[in-house]
Amino acid sequence: xxxxxxxxxxxxxxxxxxxxxxxxxxxxxxxxxxxxxxxxxxxxxxxxxxxxxxxxxxxxxxxxxxxxxxxxxxxxxxxxxxxxxxxxxxxxxxxxxxxxxxxxxxxxxxxxxxxxxxxxxxxxxxxxxxxxxxxxxxxxxxxxxxxxxxxxxxxxxxxxxxxxxxxxxxxxxxxxxxxxxxxxxxxxxxxxxxxxxxxxxxxxxxxxxxxxxxxxxxxxxxxxxxxxxxxxxxxxxxxxxxxxxxxxxxxxxxxxxxxxxxxxxxxxxxxxxxxxxxxxxxxxxxxxxxxxxxxxxxxxxxxxxxxxxxxxxxxxxxxxxxxxxxxxxxxxxxxxxxxxxxxxxxxxxxxxxxxxxxxxxxxxxxxxxxxxxxxxxxxxxxxxxxxxxxxxxxxxxxxxxxxxxxxxxxxxxxxxxxxxxxxxxxxxxxxxxxxxxxxxxxxxxxxxxxx
Amino acid sequence: xxxxxxxxxxxxxxxxxxxxxxxxxxxxxxxxxxxxxxxxxxxxxxxxxxxxxxxxxxxxxxxxxxxxxxxxxxxxxxxxxxxxxxxxxxxxxxxxxxxxxxxxxxxxxxxxxxxxxxxxxxxxxxxxxxxxxxxxxxxxxxxxxxxxxxxxxxxxxxxxxxxxxxxxxxxxxxxxxxxxxxxxxxxxxxxxxxxxxxxxxxxxxxxxxxxxxxxxxxxxxxxxxxxxxxxxxxxxxxxxxxxxxxxxxxxxxxxxxxxxxxxxxxxxxxxxxxxxxxxxxxxxxxxxxxxxxxxxxxxxxxxxxxxxxxxxxxxxxxxxxxxxxxxxxxxxxxxxxxxxxxxxxxxxxxxxxxxxxxxxxxxxxxxxxxxxxxxxxxxxxxxxxxxxxxxxxxxxxxxxxxxxxxxxxxxxxxxxxxxxxxxxxxxxxxxxxxxxxxxxxxxxxxxxxxxxxxxxxxxxxxxxxxxxxxxxxxxxxxxxxxxxx
Numbered sequence: 001x002x003x004x005x006x007x008x009x010x011x012x013x014x015x016x017x018x019x020x021x022x023x024x025x026x027x028x029x030x031x032x033x034x035x036x037x038x039x040x041x042x043x044x045x046x047x048x049x050x051x052x053x054x055x056x057x058x059x060x061x062x063x064x065x066x067x068x069x070x071x072x073x074x075x076x077x078x079x080x081x082x083x084x085x086x087x088x089x090x091x092x093x094x095x096x097x098x099x100x101x102x103x104x105x106x107x108x109x110x111x112x113x114x115x116x117x118x119x120x121x122x123x124x125x126x127x128x129x130x131x132x133x134x135x136x137x138x139x140x141x142x143x144x145x146x147x148x149x150x151x152x153x154x155x156x157x158x159x160x161x162x163x164x165x166x167x168x169x170x171x172x173x174x175x176x177x178x179x180x181x182x183x184x185x186x187x188x189x190x191x192x193x194x195x196x197x198x199x200x201x202x203x204x205x206x207x208x209x210x211x212x213x214x215x216x217x218x219x220x221x222x223x224x225x226x227x228x229x230x231x232x233x234x235x236x237x238x239x240x241x242x243x244x245x246x247x248x249x250x251x252x253x254x255x256x257x258x259x260x261x262x263x264x265x266x267x268x269x270x271x272x273x274x275x276x277x278x279x280x281x282x283x284x285x286x287x288x289x290x291x292x293x294x295x296x297x298x299x300x301x302x303x304x305x306x307x308x309x310x311x312x313x314x315x316x317x318x319x320x321x322x323x324x325x326x327x328x329x330x331x332x333x334x335x336x337x338x339x340x341x342x343x344x345x346x347x348x349x350x351x352x353x354x355x356x357x358x359x360x361x362x363x364x365x366x367x368x369x370x371x372x373x374x375x376x377x378x379x380x381x382x383x384x385x386x387x388x389x390x391x392x393x394x395x396x397x398x399x400x401x402x403x404x405x406x407x408x409x410x411x412x413x414x415x416x417x418x419x420x421x422x423x424x425x426x427x428x429x430x431x432x433x434x435x436x437x438x439x440x441x442x443x444x445x446x447x448x449x450x451x
Numbered sequence: 452x453x454x455x456x457x458x459x460x461x462x463x464x465x466x467x468x469x470x471x472x473x474x475x476x477x478x479x480x481x482x483x484x485x486x487x488x489x490x491x492x493x494x495x496x497x498x499x500x501x502x503x504x505x506x507x508x509x510x511x512x513x514x515x516x517x518x519x520x521x522x523x524x525x526x527x528x529x530x531x532x533x534x535x536x537x538x539x540x541x542x543x544x545x546x547x548x549x550x551x552x553x554x555x556x557x558x559x560x561x562x563x564x565x566x567x568x569x570x571x572x573x574x575x576x577x578x579x580x581x582x583x584x585x586x587x588x589x590x591x592x593x594x595x596x597x598x599x600x601x602x603x604x605x606x607x608x609x610x611x612x613x614x615x616x617x618x619x620x621x622x623x624x625x626x627x628x629x630x631x632x633x634x635x636x637x638x639x640x641x642x643x644x645x646x647x648x649x650x651x652x653x654x655x656x657x658x659x660x661x662x663x664x665x666x667x668x669x670x671x672x673x674x675x676x677x678x679x680x681x682x683x684x685x686x687x688x689x690x691x692x693x694x695x696x697x698x699x700x701x702x703x704x705x706x707x708x709x710x711x712x713x714x715x716x717x718x719x720x721x722x723x724x725x726x727x728x729x730x731x732x733x734x735x736x737x738x739x740x741x742x743x744x745x746x747x748x749x750x751x752x753x754x755x756x757x758x759x760x761x762x763x764x765x766x767x768x769x770x771x772x773x774x775x776x777x778x779x780x781x782x783x784x785x786x787x788x789x790x791x792x793x794x795x796x797x798x799x800x801x802x803x804x805x806x807x808x809x810x811x812x813x814x815x816x817x818x819x820x821x822x823x824x825x826x827x828x829x830x831x832x833x834x835x836x837x838x839x840x841x842x843x844x845x846x847x848x849x850x851x852x853x854x855x856x857x858x859x860x861x862x863x864x865x866x867x868x869x870x871x872x873x874x875x876x877x878x879x880x881x882x883x884x885x886x887x888x889x890x891x892x893x894x895x896x897x898x899x900x901x902x903x904x905x906x907x908x909x910x911x912x913x914x915x916x917x918x919x920x921x922x923x924x925x926x927x928x929x930x931x932x933x934x935x936x
Contacts, residue, residue, distance in 0.1 A: 232459050232462075235458075235459065236452055236455040236456055236459060239455050279488070287488075290485055291485055291486075291488070291493055292493075293477040293485075294481065294482040294483075294484075295482075295486075295493055296478045297478055307496055307497065327493070341474060341478055345478060346478045346479060349471075349474045349478070350471055350474070353471050353474075357464060357467050360463045361460065364456050364459065364460045367456050368453045368456055368457070376456070377452075387463045387466075391463075391466045391467070391470065394474075395466075395470060395473075398474050398477060399477075
């Protein structure tokens with residue numbers, strides 16, 4: 001069976017999940033939701049099929065499971081959003097259209113993704129510019145004191161989401177070129193292998209960038225994500241665990257310093273250590289997230305059955321009581337995982353984690369199959385950044401780490417996140433297609449020889 | 452490069468295992484702890500969708516009811532209290548924004564119709580919507596109003612109970628508050644910041660010096676232990692040295708050799724302090740414990756809203772072995788004694804009920820939505836004293852009203868038995884805690900009462916006795932122990 005046929009078969013569970021989810025929500029909330037809204041479910045499935053056809057046409061050898069796994073996450077997301085508010089599901093379906101258009105454009109226009117290497121500094125500058133965009137007065141917006149988004153007219157987007165792709169592309173190219181010198185020139189200082197000073201510079205620049213992000217954009221989650229991906233890539237490039245340890249120590253030192261000097265970061269740590277200390281105010285979000293999960297139990301309360309907002313509050317209400325009455329704040333973005341555990345229980349939450357783990361597995365497999373260093377590093381970086389982003393937000397919601405506002409990839413409501421992640425997926429599939437095509441041809445050549 | 456990639460995948464798997472572990476901890480292993488967390492409003496919100504049962508007064512009038520708001524799955528029920536502040540403290544309130552206190556909290560299970568797991572699953576299968584039961588309290592609206600009027604804005608408290616059943620017929624704490632106001636956050640803040648503490652239920656939470664009303668407890672211990680008789684005489688001069696410190700009678704009056712009856716009628720401090728010293732701490736504690744001191748009264752009321760009565764030092768109850776107890780002064784209601792009005796009503800009630808103390812109760816009936824009734828089955832708390840002791844004490848307390856300090860409690864139709872108390876809080880400025888405890892009719896007690904007024908310049912006999920008298924009168928007119936039925 002061809003890779004694409006397997007992909008088509010793997011989309012069946014997605015169709016089942018969407019159908020079952022929409023039906024369940026419709027049954028429990030029939031008094032508030034029109035029958036027509038099922039349309040969004042069908043619309044979503046149609047989009048998946050069209051995308052499948054685009055992949056079939058342009059990337060016939062790409063990994064057959066990546067897209068169905070992502071579609072499964074998106075299905076989770078669209079069902080949860082439909083349950084929260086049908087308007088949110090409609091918007092999200094529209095974002096999927098834009099995301100899939102850009103996904104298709106990426107794989108059509110960028111047949112030879114290795115061309116990206118040539119523009120790496122341009123891409124790096126673009127990435128940094130994107131990160132700094134929210135600090136520009138007039139268009140920058142803050143969320144919980146963090147500079148996360150840019151608003152032009154009525155359109156608001158989070159440049160971090162796109163910046164992560166630029167940074168990974170740059171790092172893959174840069175590390176691929178320098179990895180030899182990084183390893184060869186390494187010296188032992190006080191028992192630790194340290195990269196040569198000349199090459200340490202760029203590493204310190206990236207560490208500094210992560211720290212600047214922490215201070216300047218006050219976005220702990222993104223800086224954790226970027227720095228984590230950077231360490232993963234440098235480890236894969238050099239095979240030196242000591243680089244990772246030095247990097248971690250640097251990051252920990254920086255984070256500790258800022259945790260003690262910047263109120264915003266310090267507060268996040270305090271809440272993490274004891275969300276119930278001030279559960280009515282600062283600890284409200286995390287405490288409510290845990291209460292929602294406790295309500296879920298093993299199988300959850302059922303789709304549409306959980307308490308997301310005070311009865312009678314407007315469905316658009318996302319601000320906590322008494323502003324409008326959301327019991328669980330931001331249920332459609334940061335805390336969507338808590339809603340999933342609330343309604344689908346540990347099983348639902350476990351399934352989501354499992355899907356991310358499987359995506360990571362397919363992504364790393366792609367990296368292993370890839371032939372050249374750039375492709376390997378690119379696949380590693382892209383996979384790691386998705387895997388870490390999921391870890392950072394689920395970890396925050398479940399109190400594994402301090403809560404920081406990043407979206408849950410492919411599930412959370414939000415245009416920038418959906419669009420950026422589909423572009424990321426396109427790059428990963430491009431790498432995969434090339435690697436697997438080569439593997440297939442080699443196999444065919446061997447077969448031909450035997451024949 | 453492939454080995455590091457595989458190791459990296461290992462790290463991701465470990466991180467995700469951590470996520471799964473934490474999720475299972477919150478959703479399964481610590482779920483119960485989180486559900487009971489005070490900051491967790493979810494149980495309250497879920498119950499808000501249930502038609503919470505009414506709370507009724509003894510005459511069937513409505514104290515608290517639920518009004519629906521919104522429609523369909525958005526429909527919630529909001530609590531209303533038509534009588535306003537009349538039942539403020541004993542009944543409490545129930546609002547999502549504020550939580551629950553008082554009777555609303557202690558009878559929550561009946562009011563929301565919580566049943567056993569098995570029964571509620573059956574209901575769910577039959578498609579029945581959970582509906583609350585109505586709960587009738589034993590509180591009499593007329594007696595509440597009378598007590599409020601009689602206190603006339605003076606801070607203090609009145610508790611009236613039926614000696615034979617323990618039913619509380621009146622429980623008033625002044626200043627009172629209107630539970631309808633609580634839902635408004637500014638009004639609630641004002642209530643919380645009010646220095647007169649209207650949300651504090653003086654009847655069950657306030658620790659007051661009992662003054663001479665404590666002599667009823669001391670007399671019980673003296674007579675029932677057999678160490679004293681009504682005719683036992685002591686030299687009640689003034690001053691008399693008690694625990695090494697001279698103790699004076701009111702006005703420095705010296706009574707000479709007097710018997711117990713005279714000593715109770717005239718509330719002679721030096722006599723009773725000597726009785727206390729002769730009985731000793733152990734005997735005093737034995738009888739105090741039987742009256743229910745030193746533990747929370749078993750009232751159907753939230754435990755955080757009930758204080759025990761007894762000797763306190765640094766906010767902690769003292770045991771009989773403590774060397775901080777001045778037993779002579781304790782016997783006359785001084786020293787470190789802090790008692791609640793509820794406890795003193797229980798003292799009067801035990802004497803009235805032939806020496807048997809019944810557990811105090813605020814509810815009398817649960818009525819389910821189909822009209823089936825479940826009535827209170829009164830429970831005995833303890834045998835405090837013999838019937839004989841109770842009868843002797845009743846006679847002595849009758850004298851207090853007829854000939855002594857308690858004259859203002861006398862009723863035209865029925866004989867009242869009682870004891871006054873005046874605890875001196877601030878002697879130079881003559882600020883007192885005024886008390887009266889008693890019951891009527893003396894030969895067939897129907898109602899026992901404790902009334903107290905804070906920081907008054909008056910005496911127990913002049914300030915508290917008239918309040919008790921009015922409450923007794925109304926409750927006896929309303930059918931005494933049987934109420935309106």
